[in-house]
Amino acid sequence: MKIPTLPSLLVGGMLLLGASCQPISIHRAGPPEVKLSAAVSKVVDNSFEAGDQIGVYMEYPEGYALDNQQYTLTPGNTWITSSQQWWQDETTPADFYCYHPYKSLGQEAETIDFSIAKDQSTHEAFSQSDVLWGCNLQVKPTEGTVELITKHLNGQIVIELIPGTGYDANSLSEAIEQYRFNSVLCDAVLDLKSGEYLAAGEPCDLIPQREGLSLRALLPPQSINNALLMTITVDGLDRTLTASVEIESNIKKKCRVTINKVSEGINVGIGGWEESEEDFGGTLK
DSSP states (O other): OOOOOOOEEEETTEEEEOSSSOOOOOBOOSSOBOEEOOOOOOTTTTSOOTTOEEEEEEEETTEEEEEEEEEEEOTTSOEEOSSOOBOSSSSOOEEEEEEESOOOOOTTOSEEEEEOOSBOOSHHHHHHTOOEEEEEEEEOOOSSEEOEEEEEOSEEEEEEEEEOTTOOHHHHHHHEEEEEEEEEEEEEEEETTTOOEEEEEEEEEEBOEEETTEEEEEEOSEEEEEEEEEEEEETTEEEEEEEEEEEOTTOEEEEEEEEEEETTEEEEEEEEEEEOOOOOOEEEO
8 A cells, every 4th residue: 555645844853744633743863953052252242242143163073064154143142053953973072163253255264364344433343343263172962052262363452532731521522523543454364273363464544433532443463563553633633643552362452642732733642551451252152
């Protein structure tokens, strides 16, 4: 007797059989599903935001099981991807790598090119310039989630403008018209396996994000030696800041700049660099 064929659908590890009878479920035997719960301390609000995307690699000795798999954070704070991935078996460990922001790449890429936004004045541009990388090696198959520890690959530089003679906070804020970092490196190359992150390309001008009398920007690691770091237009006059600073991955550095108003225009005094004790790294859970 010929057995009728039933339409079927595999959903979440259960096979749903459609017919006139009630659906039955057959649980998948064997290795568990790979689950990723990612969270990281970003420079923007210290957390990922809904819609953020990361690229994930899962590698066995014979090759990649996940090759730049895109994960997206939902409003419910859950990371989702387009397809399920199962562990190879119940015993073989795998290496995991991840990075942010997500980019479309070729298969089995060894390096990733990044270009930070040359205009970081908006929240989105600043957030997307926050390049992150992390890895977790020799992870054994688990029913739980894979945890990844990440760090910020760019450094953060903050210019704090201090009202001097002739200004208060309000009048100085109103007097500031334009601002930019001059001739800084905005491109970098990431080695996916080692996490090495090196500045590259030609120097460019960069517009920082402004919050009141504070200007901040994310930059690839680089040495700025007695260079024309910044131009600020105050009361219609351009004033330049010359400084030396080492931009380092995962480090926030500050420069306090006092602006005095004088009859000829303004005088700009440059305070010393201060290295923050705060670590801006984070954890993927």
